[in-house]
Amino acid sequence: MIPNQWYAILRSEDIRKKPVGITRFSKKLVLYRDNAGRAVCLDDRCPHKGIPLSNGKQHGDHIACPYHGFQFNQEGKCVHMPVLGRNGTIPKAMCVRSYTLREEHGLIWFWTGAGQADTLPPVPMFENFSRYKGFTSRYGWNAPVHYTRYVESVCEVYHVPFVHKGSALNIWDPKGGRVDDFKCEVNGTLISSNFILRADDERTAEETLHAMLPWKRGWRIGVDVQMPNMVQIRNDVFDVYVIATPIDDDNCWVCVCYQEPKRDLLLPMIKPLPIPVWRRVRPWMMCRMERYIQQAKDMEAIRGQEPRISHLKANKLIALDKVNAYYLKLRDALSRAALENQPAQAAIAAAAQPDPVTHNEMAAD
Ligand code: FES
Ligand SMILES: [Fe+2]
Incomplete structure (x- = not known):
């Protein structure tokens, strides 16, 4: 997964009233829609004793854990612990991570970085x-x-x-x-x-x-x-x-x-x-x-292709595989830029320059 990108993780119609549990980017996630119909995404693990929240029920804008009924809001903050009563003091640490989503083109998009949805780049679409x-x-x-x-x-x-x-x-x-x-x-x-x-x-x-x-x-x-x-x-x-x-x-x-x-x-x-x-x-x-x-x-x-995860040196590509080669180059460049906190633009421009020496897969160039 490349950091700081929008990835579609589900179709819009896959999230209805009932919470949905999925795995993406090796994380277990739960998604549901709040009262306004906005899609919400949280870690699918109750911080109390580790129960999947996707087995729970939705209560208005909140999702309730099926084990002891703790309720979490759209930001992942615990807002109600029935065992402590209505006025009980909820520990600050009783929260789950929430993730930034957008819903466009009939898809739910997940941002693989930090930031608020309205300050981020547009979702990609042809x-x-x-x-x-x-x-x-x-x-x-x-x-x-x-x-x-x-x-x-x-x-x-x-x-x-x-x-x-x-x-x-x-x-x-x-x-x-x-x-x-x-x-x-x-x-x-x-x-x-x-x-x-x-x-x-x-x-x-x-x-x-x-x-x-x-x-x-x-x-x-x-x-x-x-x-x-x-x-x-x-x-x-x-x-x-x-x-x-x-x-x-x-x-x-x-x-x-x-x-x-x-x-x-x-x-x-x-x-x-x-x-x-x-x-x-x-x-x-x-x-x-x-x-x-x-x-x-x-x-x-x-099935059985090796290595399982492709990368710049994994294949011996021919000139007709240029799309594939550029995909791997850009993937590498964007990942590096994000990890090194460098602007993506420079990395993208550099990746677009064929370089047969470091990129020997494109030998026919
Ligand atoms: S395990 Fe979730 S409320 Fe206890
Ligand atoms: Fe095919």
């Missing part, structure tokens, strides 16, 4: 999604890999003809998977790439883009990484982003968000059904397919 007016659907689940490896698995797509061969969404030539016209640039904490994924044959990249048969057609694809942990995939059928947030060193929480597909994926010749509910169903369905079809295959492929 412009393609923040300006989108159609229906979107979000779906979240836990995956058994470190979040760096999950981000890496989404930020290149040339594994698709191998890992996703035979799956419903793999309409690329299974023998293909060649990448042409690859371009990558870094702008602050956003890494963007554009390329054509196509069959490996004699045609030019441009010719493959105009092929009639879907399995002969080349695809114009964009893959972007927004630090600290978001990947967007763009093409002429769908736009999706994927977030991978640390749970611990072996697991991450994944959230995908699909827009409405630009045309029907499985039946490209058929126009979307003219039923209003169908517009909502399609991104909903894409999210489920992502989890149960695509990610199941990805997990089979990358």
Whole structure:
């Protein structure tokens, strides 16, 4: 986890009246909504005798421990101890840590540093999604890999003809998977790439883009990484982003968000059904397919990857892995800047300069 960043930790709809216990960044957290509907996040451990507060109940703005009923407010201060009576003196140390949250884009964002929510930078979001007016659907689940490896698995797509061969969404030539016209640039904490994924044959990249048969057609694809942990995939059928947030060193929480597909994926010749509910169903369905079809295959492929946590020297990357390489460089630079209390801007600018000597993974540069 990189300090001083916003990480999405849950979907908004995952927190209702009942407290929810989750693990993120190797911490046990409890979340609930106060009377005003504001999401609250506290350490999920009662300071009295260590009971998970997520097993407790909400009392108005407060959460009550199920063991002796001590109540804690939104700042984590104990405000009522039934055993001492209404006027009892509550010890100052009877408190839990509270965390800074924001709720935007249908997600709950957790700040991995100090400070008040209103003085912090904006939460990260791809412009393609923040300006989108159609229906979107979000779906979240836990995956058994470190979040760096999950981000890496989404930020290149040339594994698709191998890992996703035979799956419903793999309409690329299974023998293909060649990448042409690859371009990558870094702008602050956003890494963007554009390329054509196509069959490996004699045609030019441009010719493959105009092929009639879907399995002969080349695809114009964009893959972007927004630090600290978001990947967007763009093409002429769908736009999706994927977030991978640390749970611990072996697991991450994944959230995908699909827009409405630009045309029907499985039946490209058929126009979307003219039923209003169908517009909502399609991104909903894409999210489920992502989890149960695509990610199941990805997990089979990358389970057992070593080292479990990726870093600058963990891989021998090729030039087409530039997005991956920049992601690791920026991750390293931002973490260092935060730990050394240095301004992030200088670290970001330095990381954007390819340096084949210290960064030998990009040997093809
Ligand atoms: S353990 Fe929570 S109130 Fe006693
Ligand atoms: Fe994949």
